[in-house]
Amino acid sequence: MTPCPTCRAEATNPLVCTACGGLLSGDRAPTPFEVFGLVPALELDAAALKRRLLELSRRMHPDYFATADAATRELAERNTAELNLAYEVLADEPARADWLVKSLGGPDENQERKMPEAFLIEVLEWNEALEEARAADVGSSARAALANLARELGTRRDEALARLRAELEPTPERNSPRLVEARRQLNALRYVDRTLEEIRALEVGRPAART
Amino acid sequence: MGFLQLNVLNQPEPLPAVGIDLGTTNSLVAIWENGRPNVVRPEGDNGYVPSCVFFPTDGPPIVGKEARERAVFEPERTIFSIKRFMGRGLADVAADLKSMPFPASSGRNGVIEFDVRGRKLTPQEISALVLEKCGEVAARASGGRALAKAVITVPAYFDDAQRQATRDAARLAGIEVLRIVNEPTAASLAYGLDQKKQGNVAVYDLGGGTFDVSILAIEDGVFRVLATNGDTHLGGDDFDRMLVAVASTELSHSVDPRKLDEPAFLQGLRLAAEKCKIELSSYPEAEMHIQIPDSNAQWRRRFTREEFEALSRPLIERTLDSCRRALSDSKLDASQIDEVVLVGGVTRMPAVRAAVEQFFGRVPHTQLNPDEVVALGAAVQAHVLSGGTREVLLMDVTPLSLGLETVGGAMAKIILRNATIPCQATEGFTTYVDNQTAIDFNVLQGERELASDTRSLGRFRLSGIPPMPAGLARIAVRFHIDANGLLTVTAKEQSTGASAHIEVQPQNGLSEADVQRMLAAAYANAKDDFAARRVAELETELGTMLRATEKGLVDARSQLDRETILDIEDAMKSAREACSTRDAQVLQRARDAFEKATMPLAAVLMDNFAKKALTGKIIGEM
Numbered sequence: 049m050t051p052c053p054t055c056r057a058e059a060t061n062p063l064v065c066t067a068c069g070g071l072l073s074g075d076r077a078p079t080p081f082e083v084f085g086l087v088p089a090l091e092l093d094a095a096a097l098k099r100r101l102l103e104l105s106r107r108m109h110p111d112y113f114a115t116a117d118a119a120t121r122e123l124a125e126r127n128t129a130e131l132n133l134a135y136e137v138l139a140d141e142p143a144r145a146d147w148l149v150k151s152l153g154g155p156d157e158n159q160e161r162k163m164p165e166a167f168l169i170e171v172l173e174w175n176e177a178l179e180e181a182r183a184a185d186v187g188s189s190a191r192a193a194l195a196n197l198a199r200e201l202g203t204r205r206d207e208a209l210a211r212l213r214a215e216l217e218p219t220p221e222r223n224s225p226r227l228v229e230a231r232r233q234l235n236a237l238r239y240v241d242r243t244l245e246e247i248r249a250l251e252v253g254r255p256a257a258r259t
Numbered sequence: 260m261g262f263l264q265l266n267v268l269n270q271p272e273p274l275p276a277v278g279i280d281l282g283t284t285n286s287l288v289a290i291w292e293n294g295r296p297n298v299v300r301p302e303g304d305n306g307y308v309p310s311c312v313f314f315p316t317d318g319p320p321i322v323g324k325e326a327r328e329r330a331v332f333e334p335e336r337t338i339f340s341i342k343r344f345m346g347r348g349l350a351d352v353a354a355d356l357k358s359m360p361f362p363a364s365s366g367r368n369g370v371i372e373f374d375v376r377g378r379k380l381t382p383q384e385i386s387a388l389v390l391e392k393c394g395e396v397a398a399r400a401s402g403g404r405a406l407a408k409a410v411i412t413v414p415a416y417f418d419d420a421q422r423q424a425t426r427d428a429a430r431l432a433g434i435e436v437l438r439i440v441n442e443p444t445a446a447s448l449a450y451g452l453d454q455k456k457q458g459n460v461a462v463y464d465l466g467g468g469t470f471d472v473s474i475l476a477i478e479d480g481v482f483r484v485l486a487t488n489g490d491t492h493l494g495g496d497d498f499d500r501m502l503v504a505v506a507s508t509e510l511s512h513s514v515d516p517r518k519l520d521e522p523a524f525l526q527g528l529r530l531a532a533e534k535c536k537i538e539l540s541s542y543p544e545a546e547m548h549i550q551i552p553d554s555n556a557q558w559r560r561r562f563t564r565e566e567f568e569a570l571s572r573p574l575i576e577r578t579l580d581s582c583r584r585a586l587s588d589s590k591l592d593a594s595q596i597d598e599v600v601l602v603g604g605v606t607r608m609p610a611v612r613a614a615v616e617q618f619f620g621r622v623p624h625t626q627l628n629p630d631e632v633v634a635l636g637a638a639v640q641a642h643v644l645s646g647g648t649r650e651v652l653l654m655d656v657t658p659l660s661l662g663l664e665t666v667g668g669a670m671a672k673i674i675l676r677n678a679t680i681p682c683q684a685t686e687g688f689t690t691y692v693d694n695q696t697a698i699d700f701n702v703l704q705g706e707r708e709l710a711s712d713t714r715s716l717g718r719f720r721l722s723g724i725p726p727m728p729a730g731l732a733r734i735a736v737r738f739h740i741d742a743n744g745l746l747t748v749t750a751k752e753q754s755t756g757a758s759a760h761i762e763v764q765p766q767n768g769l770s771e772a773d774v775q776r777m778l779a780a781a782y783a784n785a786k787d788d789f790a791a792r793r794v795a796e797l798e799t800e801l802g803t804m805l806r807a808t809e810k811g812l813v814d815a816r817s818q819l820d821r822e823t824i825l826d827i828e829d830a831m832k833s834a835r836e837a838c839s840t841r842d843a844q845v846l847q848r849a850r851d852a853f854e855k856a857t858m859p860l861a862a863v864l865m866d867n868f869a870k871k872a873l874t875g876k877i878i879g880e881m
Contacts, residue, residue: 102481106652110681110742114437114644125741129683136678252583 061085063127064108071108071123080134080147090145090216092138101135142237145212145230152220154227163235174201174243181250191250198247201240208237273407276437276645278445278637279393280412281425283342283468283494284604286310286389287631288397288406289638291647296449296638298631301399307630308396310389310467312338314361314375319792322392325799334526335360340496341389343468344371344382345428346420348767355496358525368717369767383424383769384777387431394432408435410641412633414469415441416489416658418704419716419746420767426745427769431777437644439743442466443473444484444655445636446602450627451477452639452651458597459485461586463615463623464633465578466603468494472582474589474596483654486588486677488581493574495533495605501570502532502547502562510551510558518552539564540607568610575614582618588677599623604630654679657740664701664710673738676706681741688734688750694726698734702746717765719748725755734759797846801834801853808857815863823859830856 052059057067062078064071081088084100106112108131113124137143150156177190177197184190215230277299280287286308288299300306313326314336321329330337343355348369356363359373366372372379394406411434413425422439429436443462450460457477464471471489475482506528507519518524531549538545539562548559586593601623605611615623627635643651661674663686673684688698698721705713724732733753740746750759769777808831816824830853837849 102478102483102652105481105654106649109652109654111438111640111643111652112646112649115646125681125739126683128742129681129739132679132682248587252587253580 061104063130064104066107069107071113071120071127073123073127077130078134079151080137080144083131083134084138086138088148088151089219090141090148090213092144094139097135097138101131104131141209142212142234142241145216146234148216148219149227149230149234152227153223155231157231157235157238160228160231161235163232163239167236167239171239171243174239178243178246178250194247194250198244201244201247205237205240205244208233208240212237271402271404273405274397274401276408276410276641277397277406278410278412278634278639278641279390279434280442280445280634280637281342281386281390281393281428282310282633283340283466283496284310285467285630286393287634288393288409289631289634290397291638291642296635296642298634299397299400301396304396304399306396306400308389308392310339310341310386312341312385312388314338315795316376318795320388321792321795321799322388323396325796328803329799330526331530334530335523337526338373338385339526339529340468341382341385343492343496345386346418346422346424346767347371347382351767357520358522358529360522360526367773368765368770370769370773371767381769381777383428384431386425386428387781390429390432390434394434406434408437408641408645410438410440410445410637410644411436412440412442412445412637413744414464414466414489414491415443415471415473415484415487415655416469416491417441417744418491418659418714419744420714420765421491422743422745423765423768426743427774430774431781436743437641439745440637440640440653441471441473441484441487441655441658441744442633443471443487443602444475444482444653445634445640446600446627446632447473447475447477447482447636448639448651448653449632449636450598450600450624451482456598459591459595461582461596461599461619462602463578463582463599463606464489464602465605465611466494467605468492468496470494470578470581472578472585474585474591480650481652481654483679484656484677485591486585487656487658488585488588489658490577490581493577494603495536496529497574498536498571498605498608499529499532501574502535502567503528505562505570506532506547506549506558506560509560514551521552524552535562536567536608539567540609564609568608571608571610575611578611579614579618582615593619596621600627600632601625602629602632655742655744656680657682657744659704660706661738661740661746662703662705662713664703664715668710669708670703670705670710670713674740678740680744681739683737683739685735685737688721688732688736689730690724690727690732691729693729695729695732696724696726697722698724700736702738702748715766716746717763717768720762720764721750721759722762723757723760724752725757727754736761793843794841794846797843797850798838801838801846801850804850804853804857805831805834808853808860811857811860811864815860815867818863818867819860826856827860 051057052065052068052070054070055065055068057065059072060066062072062074062082108124108127110121110124110128113121137147177193180190181194212230212233215226220226277288277290287306289296290299298306308323309327311326311330313321313329326337344352349363349365349371361373361375363371363373370381372381397406398404411425411429413422425439426436443464446464447460447462460475460477462473469491470493473487474485476485510519527549531547535545535547543564544561546559546561548557551558596619599615599619599621606629612623640653642648656677657680658676660672660676662670662672665671673686674682700719702716702719703710703713704716707713721734724734734750735753736748736750738746738748748761750761752759834849834853837846
């Protein structure tokens with residue numbers, strides 16, 4: 049990183065100078081790990097990440113630049129948006145893994161979409177259970193069955209996450225074949241999470257159209 | 260009255276930034292002073308500005324308390340609850356339009372326009388009148404200092420169009436908006452500072468027209484919203500409407516239904532219902548009554564609290580649905596919520612309190628005044644934004660997902676609901692015919708899959724793309740939701756680095772040109788309006804004082820000595836004379852003298868009132 053243009057201190061963060069508090073603007077958007085000063089890796093201390101988010105927010109949030117000139121206000125908006133985006137990626141394990149796989153030259157979700165047939169059959173069964181529950185009344189057996197399905201999916205999720213960790217820890221080499229397997233686990237996770245989300249939406253009710 | 264003097268050389272410093280709660284029913288200003296937020300109250304006034312505008316047959320509109328008083332006699336000239344129309348189209352507000360006394364039509368970009376005595380007025384302009392009144396109240400409380408900068412609160416569940424409309428209203432009122440802050444978040448700030456709390460807090464905010472619930476984590480002065488949910492069309496007005504519906508049904512047996520549908524009558528019914536509702540929060544029974552049109556008779560109906568609660572149950576259930584979604588999105592259980600804070604006048608209803616208590620499994624915190632906590636929190640935020648402190652930080656979220664309409668009519672989400680703001684997303688666009696220089700896209704907000712079930716924020720036209728073969732242009736469009744929750748869209752053609760131009764056709768919103776036109780028109784009228792409005796207000800105030808005094812004298816004459824009575828009668832005479840002068844200074848002097856002369860009478864009346872109340876009489880019957 050280049051030194052801070054204001055105080056010439058060695059920059060330790062790409063968005064804000066931790067020495068003088070000045071906002072920084074680079075040629076390219078920093079990566080999520082750079083924003084938090086971390087070496088890219090799947091394993092991460094969630095509590096420390098949140099502490100760092102609050103600490104960095106306290107340095108660059110637009111609320112603290114409301115009396116500054118328009119360009120500085122705009123930079124505070126932009127850098128805080130970068131910070132929030134980086135946190136969103138890092139705080140969620142599958143999102144973090146997805147970023148790692150892509151940055152290491154692994155396939156994205158469109159390049160590697162093959163799933164074992166047995167798994168796809170299972171997904172179809174989940175969808176059927178969902179459809180049935182959707183058509184049934186609250187309190188019916190079809191609705192009760194969803195609670196069991198949610199528990200089962202919770203276990204499946206843990207298993208997929210464990211396999212994902214096995215592929216990404218320690219962090220693979222660029223273009224390693226382990227990245228393809230990691231992508232498959234991420235795809236499986238996506239199916240599971242989407243179904244879990246649908247179950248949750250059924251439990252809490254759908255938001256109204258045109259709020 | 261320093262603020263009446265238009266002496267430029269002698270104008271006092273403007274006020275430091277204030278917080279304004281621009282409510283559906285009432286608006287309120289608060290300011291940071293002596294290390295804490297305080298409601299701005301002129302002497303002898305609680306500072307509340309009813310969000311209510313009265314349009315007399317001639318002269319400028321009257322706003323606030325005076326408007327509300329006049330509304331009782333002339334509901335057909337009064338606009339209530341204008342907030343419900345902000346950033347909406349005609350089709351969105353059909354039910355609210357029924358009790359609106361002025362005809363509405365759809366103007367440019369689908370903005371609602373009310374035809375008020377031949378002049379078209381948008382909700383933004385009417386809200387601006389309420390904000391100007393807030394400025395007057397603040398000036399009156401501060402020796403004439405002008406309100407120049409403010410933090411304005413909006414319901415957390417307000418979408419982009421509703422937020423833009425609020426900001427435009429402030430601009431039309433000549434107020435610089437430092438920040439738009441969500442009402443429940445502002446409330447949490449006032450609560451958190453007051454209690455020096457840490458932990459997870461749920462804010463349940465049921466106001467005059469809108470409902471919000473926000474789940475926050477408070478940690479070392481950082482107030483971080485985890486999730487928010489709500490309904491921008493659910494509030495005290497809807498509870499009133501339950502009583503209005505009963506009245507309409509029962510009255511329809513004896514009164515011509517066309518009479519019942521007249522806006523003036525509906526407006527009167529609404530006021531009667533509101534009064535009955537408020538009484539039912541304190542008493543097990545209350546009476547609703549109204550003059551039957553074209554007759555000398557009154558319609559009277561007793562409601563028990565039980566009956567009213569049964570009528571309102573579906574509305575309360577809808578708020579609990581929102582609570583369930585917010586809690587689910589925050590990934591917390593009700594048992595992990597450390598405190599529940601109630602905001603908004605409707606949370607005084609025992610049934611609402613009980614429902615919230617049952618849902619979260621804990622007794623809600625009710626020490627703070629639910630009508631003032633939002634303005635107080637906004638004042639704290641105004642202090643932060645003015646550079647007053649770095650001890651506090653609000654991290655809020657966008658309430659609704661943002662997306663783009665796909666070719667198939669679906670919504671492709673690019674920013675998810677409850678993302679911490681400011682936030683951004685970048686989407687790549689390209690051309691699909693040779694030498695295409697513009698691309699149109701539709702920006703949506705909402706949670707449903709079909710574009711038609713979501714709300715369009717407007718059509719965006721990306722133009723100025725350098726001519727090149729199809730598919731070669733690489734345009735990066737950046738969607739940025741700022742700390743106000745407002746969207747801005749910028750674009751850049753990546754192969755040439757040219758910044759493409761984005762033109763927005765807002766849906767239900769004012770364009771920059773509209774705002775400039777309105778500002779110019781307002782400036783031309785401002786000076787005349789200002790003096791005339793003060794005259795009208797003083798006349799109204801004197802009228803109210805005269806009526807009250809006449810009635811008071813009948814009740815309490817025997818308790819006053821002869822001299823006092825003569826003083827009062829003198830003051831009444833000069834007050835009536837002052838009313839024909841249309842001179843603000845004469846009126847002001849008469850008003851002040853009148854107030855002084857009637858003080859002994861007021862004391863006697865208060866005393867009588869207290870004695871009666873103590874003997875168990877219901878206030879509503881007096």
